[in-house]
Amino acid sequence: MRSWLAIDSDSDFSLDNIPFGIVSPLIKRGHWDDEPRAAVAIGEYILDLKKLFDYYYTQGKSGHAVNKFDHLFSCVIGYDTCKYGDVFTRSTLNDFASLGRAAHRQVREGIQVLLREDTPYPQVLKDDQLLRSTAICLRKDVEMHLPFAIGDYTDFYAGYHHAFAVGEMFRGAANAIQPNYNHLPVGYHGRASSIGVAACGSAAITRPVGQILLDPSAEVRKPTTAPSRKLDFELELGCFICVPPDQAGARVDVGEADEHIFGYVLLNDWSARDIQAWEYVPLGPFNSKNFATTISPWVVLADALEPFRAKGIPNQGPTPIQDYLKEDREESCFDIKLEVDLIAGDNATTICRTSSTNLMWSFPQMIAHHTLGGCALRSGDLLGSGTISGPNEGESGSLLELSRNGTKDVLLAGMESRTFLKDGDEVVLRGYCKSAAGVRVGFGECRGKVYPAK
Amino acid sequence: MRSWLAIDSDSDFSLDNIPFGIVSPLIKRGHWDDEPRAAVAIGEYILDLKKLFDYYYTQGKSGHAVNKFDHLFSCVIGYDTCKYGDVFTRSTLNDFASLGRAAHRQVREGIQVLLREDTPYPQVLKDDQLLRSTAICLRKDVEMHLPFAIGDYTDFYAGYHHAFAVGEMFRGAANAIQPNYNHLPVGYHGRASSIGVAACGSAAITRPVGQILLDPSAEVRKPTTAPSRKLDFELELGCFICVPPDQAGARVDVGEADEHIFGYVLLNDWSARDIQAWEYVPLGPFNSKNFATTISPWVVLADALEPFRAKGIPNQGPTPIQDYLKEDREESCFDIKLEVDLIAGDNATTICRTSSTNLMWSFPQMIAHHTLGGCALRSGDLLGSGTISGPNEGESGSLLELSRNGTKDVLLAGMESRTFLKDGDEVVLRGYCKSAAGVRVGFGECRGKVYPAK
Ligand SMILES: [Ca+2]
Ligand SMILES: [Ca+2]
Ligand SMILES: [Mg+2]
Ligand SMILES: [Mg+2]
Ligand code: NI
Numbered sequence: 001m002r003s004w005l006a007i008d009s010d011s012d013f014s015l016d017n018i019p020f021g022i023v024s025p026l027i028k029r030g031h032w033d034d035e036p037r038a039a040v041a042i043g044e045y046i047l048d049l050k051k052l053f054d055y056y057y058t059q060g061k062s063g064h065a066v067n068k069f070d071h072l073f074s075c076v077i078g079y080d081t082c083k084y085g086d087v088f089t090r091s092t093l094n095d096f097a098s099l100g101r102a103a104h105r106q107v108r109e110g111i112q113v114l115l116r117e118d119t120p121y122p123q124v125l126k127d128d129q130l131l132r133s134t135a136i137c138l139r140k141d142v143e144m145h146l147p148f149a150i151g152d153y154t155d156f157y158a159g160y161h162h163a164f165a166v167g168e169m170f171r172g173a174a175n176a177i178q179p180n181y182n183h184l185p186v187g188y189h190g191r192a193s194s195i196g197v198a199a200c201g202s203a204a205i206t207r208p209v210g211q212i213l214l215d216p217s218a219e220v221r222k223p224t225t226a227p228s229r230k231l232d233f234e235l236e237l238g239c240f241i242c243v244p245p246d247q248a249g250a251r252v253d254v255g256e257a258d259e260h261i262f263g264y265v266l267l268n269d270w271s272a273r274d275i276q277a278w279e280y281v282p283l284g285p286f287n288s289k290n291f292a293t294t295i296s297p298w299v300v301l302a303d304a305l306e307p308f309r310a311k312g313i314p315n316q317g318p319t320p321i322q323d324y325l326k327e328d329r330e331e332s333c334f335d336i337k338l339e340v341d342l343i344a345g346d347n348a349t350t351i352c353r354t355s356s357t358n359l360m361w362s363f364p365q366m367i368a369h370h371t372l373g374g375c376a377l378r379s380g381d382l383l384g385s386g387t388i389s390g391p392n393e394g395e396s397g398s399l400l401e402l403s404r405n406g407t408k409d410v411l412l413a414g415m416e417s418r419t420f421l422k423d424g425d426e427v428v429l430r431g432y433c434k435s436a437a438g439v440r441v442g443f444g445e446c447r448g449k450v451y452p453a454k
Numbered sequence: 455m456r457s458w459l460a461i462d463s464d465s466d467f468s469l470d471n472i473p474f475g476i477v478s479p480l481i482k483r484g485h486w487d488d489e490p491r492a493a494v495a496i497g498e499y500i501l502d503l504k505k506l507f508d509y510y511y512t513q514g515k516s517g518h519a520v521n522k523f524d525h526l527f528s529c530v531i532g533y534d535t536c537k538y539g540d541v542f543t544r545s546t547l548n549d550f551a552s553l554g555r556a557a558h559r560q561v562r563e564g565i566q567v568l569l570r571e572d573t574p575y576p577q578v579l580k581d582d583q584l585l586r587s588t589a590i591c592l593r594k595d596v597e598m599h600l601p602f603a604i605g606d607y608t609d610f611y612a613g614y615h616h617a618f619a620v621g622e623m624f625r626g627a628a629n630a631i632q633p634n635y636n637h638l639p640v641g642y643h644g645r646a647s648s649i650g651v652a653a654c655g656s657a658a659i660t661r662p663v664g665q666i667l668l669d670p671s672a673e674v675r676k677p678t679t680a681p682s683r684k685l686d687f688e689l690e691l692g693c694f695i696c697v698p699p700d701q702a703g704a705r706v707d708v709g710e711a712d713e714h715i716f717g718y719v720l721l722n723d724w725s726a727r728d729i730q731a732w733e734y735v736p737l738g739p740f741n742s743k744n745f746a747t748t749i750s751p752w753v754v755l756a757d758a759l760e761p762f763r764a765k766g767i768p769n770q771g772p773t774p775i776q777d778y779l780k781e782d783r784e785e786s787c788f789d790i791k792l793e794v795d796l797i798a799g800d801n802a803t804t805i806c807r808t809s810s811t812n813l814m815w816s817f818p819q820m821i822a823h824h825t826l827g828g829c830a831l832r833s834g835d836l837l838g839s840g841t842i843s844g845p846n847e848g849e850s851g852s853l854l855e856l857s858r859n860g861t862k863d864v865l866l867a868g869m870e871s872r873t874f875l876k877d878g879d880e881v882v883l884r885g886y887c888k889s890a891a892g893v894r895v896g897f898g899e900c901r902g903k904v905y906p907a908k
Contacts, residue, residue, distance in 0.1 A: 152647050157737060178735050179675040184665050188737035189643040189744065193606050193830045208827030211638050211776060221633045222773045225826070251908075275827065281632050283611060283642035284738025290643065291828035319676045322665060372679070373662030373729065374745035374908075376647045454705070454828075 002117040004126050005136070007043030012432055012442025013139075015115055016307075018042065018108045019298035019443075020093055020263070023142040036145045038088040038096065040111055041298050041444070044139055047111065049088035051135035052125075057086070073110045076121055092149045093299065097242035097262045097379040104242075104262065105303050143199045144297035147265075148240060148380035150195055153293070154370065155236075155269060155384035156187035158361035160313040162387040165401045182317025184325075185361035185369050187386075190269075191290035195382065197297040202426055202449035207231055208291040209453050210275035223278055227453030228288075230273035230406060231421040234387040235340055235397030235429055237356050238267035238295050239363045241381040249376040254327055257364035260377065264305060266296040266338075266429045266446035267384050273400055273420070295382070296429070296446035304441050308433035310335035313360040324372060325365050332362035336431045336443075338388060340397065343426035347414035352397055354390040356431070423452045456571040458580050459590075461497030466886055466896025467593075469569055470761075472496065472562045473752035473897075474547055474717070477596040490599045492542040492550065494565055495752050495898070498593055501565065503542035505589035506579075511540070527564045530575055546603045547753065551696035551716045551833040558696075558716065559757055597653045598751035601719075602694060602834035604649055607747070608824060609690075609723060609838035610641035612815035614767040616841040619855045636771025638779075639815035639823050641840075644723075645744035649836065651751040656880055656903035661685055662745040663907050664729035677732055681907030684727035684860060685875040688841040689794055689851030689883055691810050692721035692749050693817045695835040703830040708781055711818035714831065717753040720792075720883040720900035721838050724748065727854055727874070749836070750883070750900035758895050762887035764789035767814040778826060779819050786816035790885045790897075792842060794851065797880035801868035806851055808844040810885070877906045 001015040013019060023039040023046055037050035056072050070084055084103065087096040096103070114125045125131055157163055163186075167176030180186060196203050208231070211223040242262040252260055269289065276288030312333035315321060333356060340352035366383055389396040396402045399420050402410045409417040421427070426449040432442030455469040467473060477493045477500055491504035510526050524538055538557065541550040550557070568579045579585055611617055617640075621630030634640060650657050662685070665677040696716040706714055723743065730742030766787035769775060787810060794806040815823075820837055843850040850856045853874050856864045863871040875881070880903040886896030 152645055180665075180677075180732055180735060183675075183677050184733060186733070186737055187740055189645050189740070191606055191643050191829060192646070193832055193835075206828050210827045211634075220772045221637075223634075223637050223776065225776045225778060228827075272827070278634055279638060279640070280736070280738075281634060282734070282738070283640055284734075284736070286641055286643070287823070287827040287829065290824075318674045322677065322679045324679060369741070370744075373664045373682075373726070373741040374660050375645060375741065378647055381647075 003115045004117050011043045012444050013041040014440050016439050017304050017441040018111050019300045021298045022145040022147050025137055026141040036091040045136050046139050046142055048135045053088045055131050076110045076113050093147050094149050094380040100244045101259050104301055108301055144197050146197055147299050150192045150380050150382050151378045153190040153192045153382045154187050155190045156185050156366050157386040158185055158359045159386045159388045160360035161358055161391045162389040169405055182315055185366045188284045194290045194293045198447050202447040203294045204451055205292045205448045206451050207453040208272050210287050211278055212274040213278040228272035228274055232271045232273055232399045233427045234269035234271055236267040236269050237385040238265040239383040241377045242379050243377055252367050252371045254364050254368035257367040261302045263299040263301040265299055266431050266443045268294040268429055268446055294448040296443045298444050305334050308334045310357050315360055324368055333357050333359050336433050339430045341428040344412050344416045349412040354395040358388050358390050359385055421450050423450050425450045457569045458571050465497045466898050467495040468894050470893050471758050471895045472565055473754045475752045476599040476601050479591055480595040490545040499590050500593050500596055502589045507542050509585050530564045530567050547601050548603050548834040554698045555713050558755055562755055598651050600651055601753050604646045604834055604836050605832045607644040607646045607836045608641050609644045610639050610820050611840040612639055612813045613840045613842045614814035615812055615845045616843040623859055636769055639820045642738045648744045648747045652901050656901040657748045658905055659746045659902045660905050661907040662726050664741050665732055666728040667732040682726035682728055686725045686727055686853045687881045688723035688725055690721040690723050691839040692719040693837040695831045696833050697831055706821050706825045708818050708822035711821040715756045717755040719753055720750040720885050720897045722748040722883055722900055748902045750897045752898050759788050762788045764811050769814055778822055787811055787813050790887050793884045795882040798866050798870045803866040808849040812842050812844050875904050877904050879904045
């Protein structure tokens with residue numbers, strides 16, 4: 001698919017992608033519109049869906065406001081009726097998500113039709129210079145916001161090689177994988193208020209202060225309170241949930257869980273390893289995680305990843321998994337190429353290259369498990385995959401693994417090295433899929449920069 | 455203080471209390487108003503603050519809407535200006551909470567003045583029969599809602615005797631208390647979507663289905679998926695947070711944490727012990743907790759509990775606590791008498807009597823720790839204390855302790871006994887403070903009933 005907009009062939013935001021986000025467009029130099037609204041990214045541009053909605057919604061001829069916007073999409077994609085109302089004028093994607101997968105598909109396809117070089121509806125956008133100049137602007141001229149009001153955030157632990165490597169580090173290879181790991185997608189409730197995006201450039205991450213046990217071998221354990229010395233990143237995939245109102249609170253079958261997935265983002269679960277080691281017994285990580293979590297601001301719809309399905313890590317547990325976790329489909333993950341850059345001063349080094357096929361549990365399995373006991377998922381809930389690492393050198397999605405808990409230097413460009421993150425370091429996560437035919441669907445960047453402790 | 459409303463001397467909702475909640479008043483038999491709004495409870499009655507606001511807000515003489523409501527409170531309590539706007543017309547208390555402690559104090563005192571037998575402003579409410587019949591109704595004629603939109607819910611573990619008893623049960627007395635327990639208020643992020651109130655009567659709790667390891671001693675551990683056989687309650691105190699917008703995201707000093715406490719509720723952290731035992735390694739409880747959490751619907755303001763300050767459990771750790779947790783004040787807890795009734799069939803048995811003085815960490819300490827590393831608290835966030843148990847027989851706030859993990863029958867009235875909860879069982883938490891002079895400030899009931907697994 002080619003667009004009448006100029007799109008680089010290596011852009012993450014191809015016409016095959018059409019990711020959604022919440023933006024504030026620049027009004028004039030240094031001033032942003034104060035009303036965040038929905039948009040899609042396309043190449044170096046964004047299409048402002050509120051502007052598109054306003055333009056068509058208010059064109060009623062009788063003097064009454066009529067919803068020509070819904071009518072427009074009905075015509076463009078050939079459905080009888082589309083009912084989106086004014087969901088794109090809201091400051092989050094929650095209401096759009098709640099319309100369900102069929103609506104997301106309609107809107108994505110409708111936008112693709114409008115943007116295609118050979119669009120059969122050039123009068124709607126392509127040839128309407130007024131609307132184009134109003135609703136389309138450069139991506140660099142918008143400020144990004146959190147795409148959703150996130151009711152609850154759950155972080156899983158489905159990256160098998162990460163779980164193995166960390167387990168081996170602290171318990172040895174024989175006990176690396178806990179007995180429950182092959183039976184259920186282990187996860188914990190994270191802190192929704194910790195989640196942020198980079199408005200532009202990098203998200204600012206303040207190094208957390210916390211309780212640290214400097215000498216764990218002392219007979220009387222005496223912690224100190226200090227800035228974390230072991231600040232780390234975690235390379236994860238995030239999954240945004242959609243739940244139509246009539247399905248609220250229901251248990252979700254693994255085979256139907258796809259219908260509850262709105263889309264995906266990259267997720268950096270910043271972690272303070274020294275705070276974590278002291279606090280996590282017996283109830284799990286707390287202050288070591290709740291200071292910051294950064295996601296990429298553009299949400300790639302589930303449909304856009306469908307062409308890139310792939311098998312995950314086989315579950316080689318000693319006994320079969322429970323029925324409610326069994327999937328008919330073998331290709332229940334995606335092959336998303338993932339990379340991590342660490343920028344120290346002027347030099348960027350790619351310190352990790354891996355793939356999301358390194359997950360042992362799929363998101364449908366996580367959703368089936370999450371809702372098994374009666375836990376209600378809501379539109380806008382965010383699930384993290386857990387750290388994604390490959391089995392080989394240079395494939396680890398955290399410095400904990402790359403530096404073997406600080407015992408080995410990770411070499412960087414410019415004669416630098418790291419065990420954990422220093423103030424001023426910038427971490428950039430990237431992810432993209434590419435088909436044999438050259439179709440590329442990517443996530444853009446998830447970028448955060450470390451600032452000194454306060 | 456006596457009121458011109460008839461209030462029982464043993465009512466939890468005395469004129470000294472004035473707890474806040476969100477209600478839907480009954481319009482006619484079987485039909486509730488569909489707009490939840492703020493109210494206070496007073497004896498068997500509620501005072502509808504939206505009705506009070508609407509009545510005075512719209513009485514402007516010039517034809518313009520003027521805020522006589524704020525003016526009213528300014529006069530009633532003698533402040534120059536009160537600015538509440540229309541916070542009481544909202545469907546949650548979040549915006550009221552964000553006004554800060556001084557505003558909560560003004561409104562509580564203003565309402566006390568209006569309701570006093572010797573009110574100097576009888577014309578405002580006492581002698582205005584139209585307003586009285588509009589804004590005051592019986593508590594049994596309203597439906598209750600969640601008082602807040604809860605952004606994040608954190609459950610701590612500050613009940614020393616509970617932590618000791620559970621630790622002793624699984625690790626023996628010598629290792630009952632983990633090394634970090636005396637140094638930091640251990641806590642975990644709970645599931646905000648799990649929290650509910652009883653609209654009227656009891657909250658309906660569906661027994662959760664989950665993975666259970668029936669034979670933990672087997673060489674190959676093979677779980678089954680089944681309804682929990684070890685469904686339990688946990689007696690806790692909940693604390694609602696208030697954060698004025700200008701203080702968003704800041705670290706909170708332990709000495710200033712009171713300013714971030716809106717008020718308190720009773721909290722039942724329903725727990726499935728068999729699901730918990732299998733899932734919780736290494737990231738903490740998940741499906742064993744996220745199916746349901748019930749709070750009492752009326753929030754007792756922090757000011758109402760001030761007269762009942764008391765010392766908690768002394769922290770007898772081997773080394774002093776960190777400076778950021780040190781409190782000047784010795785009486786950093788409250789002496790709230792707590793009781794648990796288990797209703798089986800027609801018989802209610804009080805199975806636990808204890809006090810909130812059994813907490814080793816205070817809520818100000820929990821808040822100071824929670825925000826130490828940069829975690830942002832927001833108005834409407836809920837903190838749970840952790841299970842509150844006393845050291846003696848009959849003082850345990852969970853069946854796990856009362857039945858020693860199912861090995862001992864808990865005897866009930868009517869020849870019944872329990873180890874864990876059966877379908878049909880009802881659990882009622884109660885809590886109240888009483889002064890030597892007979893002043894009573896209580897929480898009403900936190901009530902939930904167990905229904906069969908689906
Ligand atoms: Ca993680
Ligand atoms: Ca608890
Ligand atoms: Mg994090
Ligand atoms: Mg619970
Ligand atoms: Ni007309």
